[in-house]
Amino acid sequence: MSNELNEHTGLRESATFDRSTMAEIRRAAETGIYDIRGFGAKRKLPHFDDLLFLGASMSRYPLEGYREKCNTSVTLGNRFAKKPIKLDIPITIAGMSFGALSANAKEALGRGASEVGTSTTTGDGGMTAEERGQSKKLIYQYLPSRYGMNPDDLRKADAIEVVLGQGAKPGGGGMLLGQKISDRVAQMRTLPKGIDQRSACRHPDWTGPDDLAIKIQELREITDWQVPIYIKVGATRTYYDVKLAVKAGADVVVIDGMQGGTAATQEVFIEHVGIPTLAAIPQAVQALQEMGMHRKVQLIVSGGIRNGADVAKCMALGADAVAIGTAALIALGCNHPRYDEEFRKIGSAAGFYDDYQEGRDPAGISTQDPELSKRLDPVEAGHRLANYLRVLTLEAQTLARACGKNDLRNLEPEDLVALTVESAAMARVPLAGTCWIPGQSF
Amino acid sequence: MKTFDLTQNTVRELNQALHDQSGECMEREFDVFSPHGQHNIACGLDQNLSVNIMGHAGYFCAGMNKKATVTVHGNAGQGVAENMMSGMVRIKGDASQAAGATAHGGLLVIEGNAGARCGISMKGVDIVVKGNVGHMSCFMGQAGNLVVCGDAGEALGDSLYEVHIYVKGHVKSLGADCVEKEMRPEHIKELGNLLSRAGIDEDPARFKRYGSARQLYNFKVDNASAY
Numbered sequence: 001m002s003n004e005l006n007e008h009t010g011l012r013e014s015a016t017f018d019r020s021t022m023a024e025i026r027r028a029a030e031t032g033i034y035d036i037r038g039f040g041a042k043r044k045l046p047h048f049d050d051l052l053f054l055g056a057s058m059s060r061y062p063l064e065g066y067r068e069k070c071n072t073s074v075t076l077g078n079r080f081a082k083k084p085i086k087l088d089i090p091i092t093i094a095g096m097s098f099g100a101l102s103a104n105a106k107e108a109l110g111r112g113a114s115e116v117g118t119s120t121t122t123g124d125g126g127m128t129a130e131e132r133g134q135s136k137k138l139i140y141q142y143l144p145s146r147y148g149m150n151p152d153d154l155r156k157a158d159a160i161e162v163v164l165g166q167g168a169k170p171g172g173g174g175m176l177l178g179q180k181i182s183d184r185v186a187q188m189r190t191l192p193k194g195i196d197q198r199s200a201c202r203h204p205d206w207t208g209p210d211d212l213a214i215k216i217q218e219l220r221e222i223t224d225w226q227v228p229i230y231i232k233v234g235a236t237r238t239y240y241d242v243k244l245a246v247k248a249g250a251d252v253v254v255i256d257g258m259q260g261g262t263a264a265t266q267e268v269f270i271e272h273v274g275i276p277t278l279a280a281i282p283q284a285v286q287a288l289q290e291m292g293m294h295r296k297v298q299l300i301v302s303g304g305i306r307n308g309a310d311v312a313k314c315m316a317l318g319a320d321a322v323a324i325g326t327a328a329l330i331a332l333g334c335n336h337p338r339y340d341e342e343f344r345k346i347g348s349a350a351g352f353y354d355d356y357q358e359g360r361d362p363a364g365i366s367t368q369d370p371e372l373s374k375r376l377d378p379v380e381a382g383h384r385l386a387n388y389l390r391v392l393t394l395e396a397q398t399l400a401r402a403c404g405k406n407d408l409r410n411l412e413p414e415d416l417v418a419l420t421v422e423s424a425a426m427a428r429v430p431l432a433g434t435c436w437i438p439g440q441s442f
Numbered sequence: 443m444k445t446f447d448l449t450q451n452t453v454r455e456l457n458q459a460l461h462d463q464s465g466e467c468m469e470r471e472f473d474v475f476s477p478h479g480q481h482n483i484a485c486g487l488d489q490n491l492s493v494n495i496m497g498h499a500g501y502f503c504a505g506m507n508k509k510a511t512v513t514v515h516g517n518a519g520q521g522v523a524e525n526m527m528s529g530m531v532r533i534k535g536d537a538s539q540a541a542g543a544t545a546h547g548g549l550l551v552i553e554g555n556a557g558a559r560c561g562i563s564m565k566g567v568d569i570v571v572k573g574n575v576g577h578m579s580c581f582m583g584q585a586g587n588l589v590v591c592g593d594a595g596e597a598l599g600d601s602l603y604e605v606h607i608y609v610k611g612h613v614k615s616l617g618a619d620c621v622e623k624e625m626r627p628e629h630i631k632e633l634g635n636l637l638s639r640a641g642i643d644e645d646p647a648r649f650k651r652y653g654s655a656r657q658l659y660n661f662k663v664d665n666a667s668a669y
Contacts, residue, residue: 032663033661146544146563146565149525149544150506150525150527150546151486151488151525151527154506177661178660189584190546190584190585191584194660195603195659195660196660196661198601200563200582204540204559204562204563205520205524205540205544206501206521206540211501211520214481214501215501215502217481217482218485218501221453221454221457221485221486222485222506224461
C-alpha cells in the first residue's frame with residue numbers, strides 16, 4: 001500500500017495478509033493449482049547488503065586504486081583434471097538451459113563470457129552449437145534428466161558440472177512447460193512437442209555419495225581425466241553436502257543459495273526451501289577447511305549476486321569464484337523498461353516479470369517464440385553482458401585494494417563486519433562496532 | 443586380439459587403450475580377464491570394437507557406448523550401458539538396477555534378469571531382457587523399446603512417454619499413465635525384429651504391449667492425484 005493512500009485514508013494493510021498474499025489466495029481459489037513461475041526468491045532475506053568492508057586506515061595499508069595490480073584470475077579444477085580451467089575473472093555464468101532460454105540468449109551469454117575471459121554453462125537440455133561456438137570455456141551440466149547428454153558433447157566441454165540441485169528448488173527437478181517445447185527443444189530432449197516436461201529430481205543411475213564417487217570416476221574415464229568435474233548443490237545442509245562432494249571426488253563445489261533463479265518451478269518451492277547464500281558460504285568453507293581442502297577444491301558461490309560488492313563479499317567469506325544467472329539475464333535485457341507496455345499486455349510489468357515458463361518474454365530471452373527471440377541481438381547483448389562483468393570486476397577490485405589486497409582471493413572474513421545480528425550469525429563475522437559473532441564465544 | 447588382465451592392468455589403462463582406437467583403429471578385438479566386478483570397465487567407447495569381459499563387471503560397464511559390441515560373460519552392476527548411443531551390449535548373466543538408463547540408441551540384451559528401474563529415462567535404446575525386470579522399470583521412458591520375456595515388477599512404465607513396452611509374463615502393476623494397448627500387426631513385426639536382433643527365440647504373439655495413456659503430458663487440475 002502506498003504511503004500516500006495510508007496517510008490520507010488511515011487504511012492499514014495487514015502485514016500478514018498483504019495484497020500480494022490476498023491475490024495468491026484468490027488465484028489459488030480460482031485455478032485449483034499451485035503457482036508456477038521463474039526468477040528467484042522475492043522475499044527479503046539476510047544478504048550481502050547486510051555486510052560491510054572495513055577499509056584500510058591506520059592499522060591496514062591500502063593499495064593504490066589505479067597503479068597497483070589486484071589479481072582477478074583464478075584456476076579451477078586442479079585437484080584431478082589434466083586441464084584445469086583458468087579464468088581471467090572469478091565471475092562465471094551459471095547453468096541455464098536452451099529451452100528455458102532462446103538460442104540467441106544462450107549465444108549472447110557465451111559471447112559475453114568469452115569477451116572477458118570467463119566461462120558459461122549449459123543447462124537442462126544439452127549443448128547447442130551456438131553456445132559451444134561462442135563460449136571459449138564451456139561447462140557442460142550433467143543433470144538428472146540427461147536430456148541431450150552424449151559423449152561427444154561431454155568431450156567438447158571444458159568442465160563437467162554434476163548437478164544435484166539448485167538454490168531455487170533444492171530437492172526438485174526442472175520444469176519446462178509445453179509452450180516452450182518447440183520442435184528443436186523437443187528433438188534435443190527426445191520428447192513430444194508441446195508437453196509439459198517434468199525433469200527428474202534424482203539421477204537415474206546412482207543414489208547416494210558412494211555411488212556418486214563411482215559416477216564421477218566414470219565421467220573421468222570417458223573424458224580420459226582431462227577436464228575438471230564440479231558438483232553443484234542447492235544450499236540446504238551445506239556443511240555436510242560439501243564434505244560429501246569432496247569425498248565423492250569433486251574438483252570444484254558449486255553452492256547455489258536460495259536467491260538463485262530458475263526458469264520455472266512452484267512458487268512455494270522458490271520461497272520456502274533452502275537457505276540464503278550468505279548462510280551457506282561459511283558452512284561450505286568450514287567443511288573444506290576441516291578436510292584440508294580449502295583452495296584445493298575450489299568453491300563457486302551463486303544465488304543473488306548483483307554487483308562487485310557481492311562478489312568481493314563472497315570471496316572474503318572464502319569463495320574462489322562466483323556464478324551469476326539472473327543478473328546476467330538482466331544485463332542481456334531481461335525485464336527491460338523498453339518493453340513495459342508489452343509486459344503489461346501479458347499481465348506483468350517491467351521489473352516484475354517472472355512468468356518465464358510461459359515463453360512470452362517480450363525481451364526475447366526466456367522464450368522459444370521465433371519472432372520474440374529475434375528481438376535479442378546476441379552480439380549486442382553479449383557485449384552488454386561483458387560490460388557488466390567488467391564493472392563487477394572493477395568494483396570488486398576497488399574494494400579489495402581498499403582492504404590492502406593485491407588479489408581478490410586474499411580478501412578474508414576479517415575484512416568484514418555485519419549490520420544485523422542475523423547476518424553476523426550467518427556470515428560468522430562480528431556485528432559492526434563490536435567483536436561479537438553470535439554463536440561464538442568471545 | 444589384445445588381452446587385458448585386470449589383476450595386472452588398471453581399468454584406466456584398459457579404457458585408454460580402448461579409447462585410443464577411436465581415431466586410427468589398430469586393434470578391433472579385446473578380451474578382458476579377471477574383471478572381478480571393477481567399475482567403469484569399457485566405458486566411453488567410440489569405435490567398432492568387440493570387447494569380451496570374461497567375468498562380472500561393476501557399475502557403469504559400457505557406459506555411453508558408441509558403435510562397440512561389449513559382452514559381459516557374467517553379471518553386470520548398476521547402470522550397465524547407461525546413456526548408450528549405439529552399438530550393442532550383451533550381458534550373459536543378470537544386470538543390476540538402472541540397466542540402460544537414459545540410453546539413446548543401440549541394443550542392450552540381458553540374458554538373465556534385470557533389477558529395478560531397467561530402462562529408466564531411456565531415450566531411444568532397445569532393451570531386450572530374457573528374464574524378469576524389477577520395479578519401476580522404464581520409469582519416465584521417453585523413446586525406444588523395452589522387451590521383457592519374463593515378468594515385470596511393480597509400477598512398470600510409470601510416467602511413461604513414448605517407449606513401447608512388450609512383456610510376455612506377468613506385470614505386477616502398471617505405473618501412473620501406463621496402460622495396456624492393442625497388439626497390432628506392426629507391433630508383432632517390431633517385436634519379432636527386436637527378438638531376432640537379440641538372438642532370443644520367443645513367439646511375439648505371446649506378448650502384451652504397454653504404452654503411455656498420454657494423460658499426464660500436460661498439467662491438469664483433474665490429474666493432481668496422479669502426480
